[in-house]
Amino acid sequence: MTQEAQLYVELWVSLASLLRSYTAAHGLNGNRQATVELGEERITVRHGDRWLDLQRNGTQVRWQREDGRTGTMELTEAGKLRGDSGEEEMDLVAEAWAREFMQ
Numbered sequence: 001m002t003q004e005a006q007l008y009v010e011l012w013v014s015l016a017s018l019l020r021s022y023t024a025a026h027g028l029n030g031n032r033q034a035t036v037e038l039g040e041e042r043i044t045v046r047h048g049d050r051w052l053d054l055q056r057n058g059t060q061v062r063w064q065r066e067d068g069r070t071g072t073m074e075l076t077e078a079g080k081l082r083g084d085s086g087e088e089e090m091d092l093v094a095e096a097w098a099r100e101f102m103q
Contacts, residue, residue: 022098
């Protein structure tokens with residue numbers, strides 16, 4: 001595996017970790033918990049009837065929600081996610097997903 005490929009694997013694992021942390025934090029008040037499953041190219045987050053599915057192909061990340069919403073983003077070497085609305089820190093994107101997901 002090249003160093004560049006390894007970097008994106010590490011960023012992927014970091015994204016899963018951020019989702020675990022933020023869903024846990026948002027679930028504290030209501031004693032709710034989400035499950036986060038991590039695979040080499042897929043992260044699945046579940047809470048009740050809600051789910052978020054992330055699929056990675058190299059730097060490209062395709063996301064889908066239980067209500068049919070979808071989108072694509074790109075992991076950058078700087079650890080950010082680039083989407084239609086520009087480039088954002090990965091932790092900010094993960095926190096926003098977790099906040100919406102755990103409502």
